[in-house]
Amino acid sequence: MSTTASVAAGMRRGILRAPVYVVLVIASVLAVVPFAWMAIASTHATSDLFGTPLPVLPGGELWVNLARLQESVDFSGVMLNSLVIAVIYTVFSSIVSIMCGYGLATYRFRGRGLLLGLVLVTMMIPMQVLLVPLFQMMASAGWIDTYQAVVLPFLANAFGIFLMRQGFLDFPVSLIEAARIDGANEFRTFYRIVLPVARPQIAALVIYTFISQWNAFIWPLLMLNTEDKYTVPVALNTMIGMSRVDYSGLMLGSLLATLPLMLLFLVFQKQFVSGLLGGAVKG
Amino acid sequence: MKRNILPLAVPIAALALLSGCAMGGSAPAAVTLDPDAELSGEITVWSWDVAATALDRLGAQFESDHPGTTVNVVDVGYDNAYDKLSVGLQAGSGLPDVVTIETDRAPGYINEFPTGLVDLTPVLGDAEADFDPFKWSAQSDADGALKVAPWDSGTVGLFFRTDYFEEAGVDPASIETWDDLLAAGETIKQATGHTLLSLDVASGGAFQLLLQQQGQGLFDASGDITITSPEAVEALTLLQTMNERGLLKNVKGWDGRVTSAKDGDSAVTPEAVWWIGTLLGDAPELSGRYGVTELPGFDADGARTSNSGGSGLAVPAQAKNPDLAAAFVEYALADTENQVSMMANEGLFPSYLPALADPYFQEPQEYFGGEPVYELFAEQTANIPPITFTTDNAEASDIVANAVVAAVLNGADPATALQDAAEQIATATGREIAE
Numbered sequence: 001m002s003t004t005a006s007v008a009a010g011m012r013r014g015i016l017r018a019p020v021y022v023v024l025v026i027a028s029v030l031a032v033v034p035f036a037w038m039a040i041a042s043t044h045a046t047s048d049l050f051g052t053p054l055p056v057l058p059g060g061e062l063w064v065n066l067a068r069l070q071e072s073v074d075f076s077g078v079m080l081n082s083l084v085i086a087v088i089y090t091v092f093s094s095i096v097s098i099m100c101g102y103g104l105a106t107y108r109f110r111g112r113g114l115l116l117g118l119v120l121v122t123m124m125i126p127m128q129v130l131l132v133p134l135f136q137m138m139a140s141a142g143w144i145d146t147y148q149a150v151v152l153p154f155l156a157n158a159f160g161i162f163l164m165r166q167g168f169l170d171f172p173v174s175l176i177e178a179a180r181i182d183g184a185n186e187f188r189t190f191y192r193i194v195l196p197v198a199r200p201q202i203a204a205l206v207i208y209t210f211i212s213q214w215n216a217f218i219w220p221l222l223m224l225n226t227e228d229k230y231t232v233p234v235a236l237n238t239m240i241g242m243s244r245v246d247y248s249g250l251m252l253g254s255l256l257a258t259l260p261l262m263l264l265f266l267v268f269q270k271q272f273v274s275g276l277l278g279g280a281v282k283g
Numbered sequence: 284m285k286r287n288i289l290p291l292a293v294p295i296a297a298l299a300l301l302s303g304c305a306m307g308g309s310a311p312a313a314v315t316l317d318p319d320a321e322l323s324g325e326i327t328v329w330s331w332d333v334a335a336t337a338l339d340r341l342g343a344q345f346e347s348d349h350p351g352t353t354v355n356v357v358d359v360g361y362d363n364a365y366d367k368l369s370v371g372l373q374a375g376s377g378l379p380d381v382v383t384i385e386t387d388r389a390p391g392y393i394n395e396f397p398t399g400l401v402d403l404t405p406v407l408g409d410a411e412a413d414f415d416p417f418k419w420s421a422q423s424d425a426d427g428a429l430k431v432a433p434w435d436s437g438t439v440g441l442f443f444r445t446d447y448f449e450e451a452g453v454d455p456a457s458i459e460t461w462d463d464l465l466a467a468g469e470t471i472k473q474a475t476g477h478t479l480l481s482l483d484v485a486s487g488g489a490f491q492l493l494l495q496q497q498g499q500g501l502f503d504a505s506g507d508i509t510i511t512s513p514e515a516v517e518a519l520t521l522l523q524t525m526n527e528r529g530l531l532k533n534v535k536g537w538d539g540r541v542t543s544a545k546d547g548d549s550a551v552t553p554e555a556v557w558w559i560g561t562l563l564g565d566a567p568e569l570s571g572r573y574g575v576t577e578l579p580g581f582d583a584d585g586a587r588t589s590n591s592g593g594s595g596l597a598v599p600a601q602a603k604n605p606d607l608a609a610a611f612v613e614y615a616l617a618d619t620e621n622q623v624s625m626m627a628n629e630g631l632f633p634s635y636l637p638a639l640a641d642p643y644f645q646e647p648q649e650y651f652g653g654e655p656v657y658e659l660f661a662e663q664t665a666n667i668p669p670i671t672f673t674t675d676n677a678e679a680s681d682i683v684a685n686a687v688v689a690a691v692l693n694g695a696d697p698a699t700a701l702q703d704a705a706e707q708i709a710t711a712t713g714r715e716i717a718e
Contacts, residue, residue: 047565050542132373139376221363222370225327225379238360241332242385242557242592244564245537 042252065252078235089151089213101164123158145225167201203268232257316405320606325353327379331361333629372399378599380608385594389422389431390672401598402428406609410617415634417667433634437555437592438660445574447550461579468530479530481543487684493518496589500670501679507717511705519697555591556632556660575656588663675712
């Protein structure tokens with residue numbers, strides 16, 4: 001009696017869950033199909049992509065497309081440019097975000113709320129409003145077509161600061177106080193005690209910061225004026241022609257451009273987990 | 284909760300001030316070109332796609348003809364070149380010595396930034412009669428100063444599938460008017476099952492093409508709205524009739540049009556000469572199945588062509604070396620040999636009329652079954668009816684596109700749809716509707 005009841009209950013649960021699975025399956029298909037199409041399209045000639053029916057299996061044009069991509073936009077060169085810019089930006093922007101966020105969360109000083117408000121308000125200024133004045137500033141500094149013009153204006157990232165500040169709000173104050181009582185100065189406390197414990201949130205910040213710079217398009221587009229300085233998104237954009245678009249090259253380029261992001265995610269996922277397990281406060 | 288709002292009030296007020304201030308840009312002083320200037324130094328040219336390839340090639344040639352000069356050509360990409368251009372003109376700095384601007388964008392930039400681009404008339408003015416008249420007028424300002432030098436033309440012809448016409452027993456040479464084409468379309472549909480033409484109705488582009496064929500733009504020379512004219516109603520009615528008779532296949536966007544051409548959905552494509560490049564590149568397997576003839580006329584002696592696309596070169600007023608820049612523009616565009624070489628190598632169809640007399644344009648084209656199709660476009664380029672553009676063309680185009688959808692796809696009365704659109708444009712732009 002009891003077994004039949006539990007089987008029936010199990011079935012009922014299964015039936016109840018069915019709609020959830022249907023939704024999940026649909027969502028995964030929606031997420032995977034564009035990516036799969038990007039991979040398939042990158043192995044065909046562009047003219048095949050306009051045919052009916054659309055190709056569903058990988059074709060044999062991968063190396064041809066790769067050679068064309070390398071030749072037309074110097075893909076390996078622009079990948080390197082993008083990496084250099086993104087790494088430099090991520091390192092410095094993260095340092096700024098972590099320190100500002102820590103300061104805003106743990107120190108009590110006059111005007112703290114106002115300062116935080118100011119930081120948040122910069123998030124509300126639309127990019128379109130900033131473009132022209134920022135452009136003028138960079139032009140009068142003689143920085144057009146340089147990497148510092150790409151990196152510097154956005155080094156202090158309001159979202160990053162806010163993200164860190166929210167994270168440090170929950171930081172156990174007792175830990176900081178303990179370090180101070182033991183005679184550590186402020187910098188040592190920050191470096192030795194706070195940073196190791198904050199690893200998970202820093203991993204999240206690094207991933208976010210890197211992706212935002214890796215994908216950045218409009219600002220590098222405006223700043224960089226010579227082909228050998230282009231970043232990946234700016235270079236891929238030049239493959240969209242007036243009356244022809246090199247779709248297979250674009251797809252291959254976009255596919256290759258996602259690889260560093262995946263690598264980054266894999267690396268920091270580990271950090272993420274070890275940070276969680278490393279728990280510093282006991283009892 | 285209330286207390287938390289206060290700290291935000293001050294920064295928000297500051298933000299409001301900031302964004303208000305950010306709008307100002309410095310207008311550069313007017314630059315007057317000296318046609319006899321000594322040529323030396325360096326210029327940078329922005330272009331895209333095959334156009335950049337062409338200028339790069341001619342740049343090297345220019346350098347060896349004029350020792351002591353350097354021409355750097357940068358491919359800035361087509362899709363967002365205008366973002367760079369707009370910001371640079373607004374900021375008054377950061378632009379190179381020569382930029383590429385398409386014909387339909389040119390009037391907007393010329394009106395928006397009256398001192399942003401150099402008047403090229405001192406260098407090119409003598410050659411006015413040698414250029415596609417439509418390009419020259421569209422790329423000059425209201426006082427007749429040429430701001431964007433005409434480069435390539437978007438002369439329109441009628442591409443047709445020779446195999447479908449043969450199968451249906453229709454002689455393409457017999458098609459003189461749009462009515463002829465409609466009749467031919469019905470015969471072809473019965474015989475082959477193919478529609479007459481594939482169109483992205485929602486873009487409104489076909490309507491404007493038909494309007495320009497009749498010598499009209501969205502506005503007349505005094506800036507009044509002209510889309511309620513009998514010619515406009517006739518153009519829209521034509522598209523509506525095609526759809527009602529099942530001769531129209533509606534496709535989405537550029538990719539939809541290319542796919543439709545590749546699949547052979549329709550028998551004809553009224554499009555500019557650069558469509559040849561698209562066919563050669565994206566539908567090489569259709570070689571030998573296409574022909575080109577003149578666009579059908581609205582009446583027996585009406586214009587048999589129109590314009591779609593094309594571009595030009597401009598010299599921003601902030602250019603560091605405007606005289607060398609203008610000299611290079613003249614070298615590349617107002618020269619038969621160089622224009623022909625751009626046609627032969629990069630497929631850019633010259634707006635410079637003397638170039639069109641070159642034997643190159645009489646050469647048979649293999650893709651078109653050995654027909655010398657460029658000859659037809661060369662003949663028709665001088666016949667493209669000039670029309671007037673205003674700063675409001677972009678906004679008006681969107682409203683007109685909606686009217687085209689309403690009439691063609693949803694069966695609204697063309698005259699009413701255009702009257703509604705004209706009133707909307709009048710409200711949005713403050714312009715009058717022409718009588």
